[in-house]
Amino acid sequence: MPERVGMEVSLAAAEAVKLCNVDTVSAYPITPQTHIVEHLSEIVADGELDADFVPVESEQTAMSVCMGAAAVGARTFTATAAQGLALMSEMLFIAANMRLPIVMTIVNRALSGPLSIWNDHSDIMAQRDCGWIQIFAENGQEVFDNIICAYRMAEDRRVLFPAIVNIDGFILSHVVEPHEIVDQETVDTFLPPYEPLHTMHPDKPLTMGAFGMPEIYAETKKAQDEALRDSLPVIQEVWDEWAKVTGRQYKRVETYKLDDAEQAFITMGSLGQTAELAVDELRNQGKKVGLIKIRLWRPFPTDDLRQVFSGLKRLLVVDRAYSFGALTGPVASEMEALLYDVDNRPEIFDFIAGIGGRDVPLGSFIEMFDVAERDSGTEHKQNFYTLEVRE
Amino acid sequence: MEKHNVFAAAMMPKFEGIASGHRACQGCAEVLAVRHTLKATGKKVVVANATGCMEIISSPLPTTSWEVPWIHTAFENAAAVASGMESGLKVLMRKGRIKESKVKAIGMGGDGGTADIGLQALSGAMERGHDMIYVCYDNEAYMNTGIQRSSDTPYGAWTTTSPPGKKSIGQVTWKKNVPEIMVAHGIPYVATACSSFLFDLEEKVKKAVATEGPSYIHVLSVCPTGWRIPAEKAISYGRLAVDTGFFPLYEVENGVYRMTYEPAVKLPVTEYLKGQGRFRHLTEKEISEIQRRTDEELEKLYLKVKMTNPQAMAAAAGLETGPCTTEHNKETCIRCRRCVKVCKDTVGVDALAMGEPEEGQKRGLPYMKDPDACIGCGTCNFVCPTDSIPMIEREGVRSIWCLDFPIRTCPQCARYYIPEKQVEWSVEKFGVDPKVFEVCPDCR
DSSP states (O other), rough: OOOOEEEEHHHHHHHHHHTTSSSSSEOOOTTTHHHHHHHHHHHTTTSSSSSSEESSSSHHHHHHHHHHHHHOOOOOOEEOOHHHHHHHHHHHHHHHHTTTOEEEEEEEEOSSSSSOOOSSSHHHHTTTSSSEEEEEOOHHHHHHHHHHHHHHHHHSSOOOOOEEEEEETTTTTTSSEEEEEOHHHHHHHHHOOOOOOOBBBTTBOEEEBBBBEEEEHHHHHHHHHHHHHTHHHHHHHHHHHHHHHSSOOOOOOEESSOTTTEEEEEEEETTTHHHHHHHHHHHTOOOEEEEEEEEESSSSOHHHEEEEEEEEHHHEEESOOOTTTTOOOHHHHHHHHHTTOOOOOOEEEEEEOOOGOOOOOOOOOOOOOOHHHHHEEETTTTEEEETTOOO | OOGGGSSSSGGGGGSSSSSSSOOOTTTTTTHHHHHHHHHHHSSSSEEESSSSHHHHOOOOTOOOOOOOOEOOOOSHHHHHHHHHHHHHHHHHTTTTSOOOOEEEEEEEEEIIIIIIHHHHHHHHHHHOOSSSEEEEESSBTTTTTTTTTTTOOHHHHOOTSOOOOOOOSSSEEEEEEEHHHHHTOOOSSSEEEETTOOHHHHHHHHHHHHHSEEEEEEEEOOOHHHHHGGGGGHHHHHHHHHHHTTTTTTEEETTEESSSSSSOOOTTHHHHHHGGGGTTTOOOOHHHHHHHHHHHHHHHHHHHHHHHHHHHHHTTTTSSSSOOHHHHHHHTOOOOOOOHHIIIIOOOOOOOEEEOOTTTOSSSSSSEOTTTTTOOOHHHHHOOOTOOOOOETTEEEEEEEEEEEEEEOOOOTTTEEEHHHHHHHHHHHHHGGGGGGGGGGGTO
8 A cells, every 4th residue: 555645736646647657748837737737847857757848838839739749659748727728729629539648637717707716617617528538536636546547548549539637726736635646666557658549750651630521520520429438438447447456446426325315416526525524414414415426527427327316306416617698507407418308307406606716615515405405396496506606 | 042053953852742633723832832841851750730721732531642741730839739749759769669760840831820820839839949840831811711911911912801992002011020030039040932942942941951949931932823813923923022022032040141042133023013913903102112111121131141141240259350151061061971972973073072080980071172173063062961061152253162263144044053164164074065054054
């Protein structure tokens, strides 16, 4: 069992990247991602990692450099947040379509305006359909583990998609937590050097990034979508392998005290930790409450969720982003769609909370529960609720 | 250009990096410039192309015209992707994951992808010092989307978004000087080139390939479709752009400016403007303004050439005499013996020899063993792969190996083309009819 060391989560993320023996790191500074790339540049400067650190002039270029490097067969890493992710947006879709297995951490932060450096999920939700594998981490250990797993998933020839590991800005990225830092030998065995299928090299000239006329574009898109869906079992397989090595088992959807539950919260990211405490609290009060945590957001784990929903009467979805003008927040919207044709479907309550760094303490979960109790089955039920917001 | 009056098109590399059968317009000189760029680089390259004409004519899925590794991702990021490939290749070679070899990363884009939307990515890549080349194929507007103005569209030109009207003369801004912006980045090699001067372009590309670090080449690429000229006039108009001083050909090596081609007679800009549909609405007033500005810019450029040449710099540094600018460059010479061999075996003059190797060297450096035998033909300069044998032609004299040779000026096109001594030698040794040399090979 490796030693547990206290470390800031951002630094642990950088250590994970180092253990993956990455070849090219390219990044542009943006709060709250900076600690990850600062630590990585130190690691490279000290010669602990033989990589090229390319300090670029924008996120657009950061992703472009990663695409170029991945195209010649290098293992690449970048990290960003909010505005940086938005500026990168164009390249995200291209990287996914070109099947370049880049790994990126997004230190989730609210999108401007007004400008906010604080945490919510509006940045990643705006890029929901970019075609990347999207994982949400709940704590520092999950960040560390999932960066390593993400490379293995992305580079698997049955997958070949870029992957995002989401880390909640500040409330997760900047806290010091105990981490089990896995040793290099274990990582090397788990994650062998990247063996690309095709590379840009004069020995075998290839064309990458040709354009698609209407008679072929639709086929490429269908193939891309099917390939991403088909990666669902491989993603689980990688996590199962990781469990064999470290004893830490991850699933696409996690549950907490759900077995006899009648109601369940749904969270993504670090809020899961607070939600667990809220479940305990409500259980102490005799309420049959459980928790569903979505770890894998894309490809969407439809079947896993359908299974865990059975027997539930009420779902309390916590959304951390607005989908302006829509029926609900983005996560609840998926749940509505998912449960539409299910018999005895649970009633869905959507709570948009924790926007732009607004705290979501244990009490907020209790309040969500109470609001749902109050409005359930009544004409007062709203499509979504905004808690802790002045009107 | 001067070199190719000695040896002709037969010397052009056979390698083709872009296959025929692509979908470029008739008379497209941009694809011609791309073709000759790749002839000069050879196949040891990886190319990142910006979205634009060259991308859209060459790569409809599932076919491709590219014979070299080629990637296209987006419009504004060709320089960034090329820098990423350079980074990846460098690290993978260092780590022994792919075999060590010299592979040059090349970014390519049009004037829009370079001077407008791609300027930031280009600036970043050049500033970071990647070992790469960026080539801008400037056809002076967004031709791919249907002739919209860019910051590289010349003053007065019609485009679909700079139409002349009651309140406008067309494009109201002057062409953005991207080569000068690149010079300001302090990169080792910057050059301008033109699709009508293919040997000159090839030489510059070769120089860029040999340069360690970032190089930038700005190629004026004539676009008959967008300039509203007949397809068969593409080469003529490129020549006119250069001969009128509208688009001068020069290079800047480590801050030292040098004209690579100087028209013997500078033509008025009207020669270039007339006949182009995009300038047809211009009045005397605008034309004289364009003439004034062209002269002014050219004057500035000549001043830079003057101020940065080695003699001037030596004088400024208080040195009595500057270094001989036509001395063999010992720093860049790779001792390949090509100059010695070609002088003896191909030309039959035998004026050069290899010196004694210094300590730790397998071979010595070439030197001029017989100045009396040298005819100043410039073949050694032409075959030198690292351009270590400087040759300068000005005021009727060709200087090479610190020797001066009076040179003939073509009475038809006014270009320097052959040293007097080479004429005498050819007549004497091979009995060639002296009349053959009365005009240059191009005008013969």
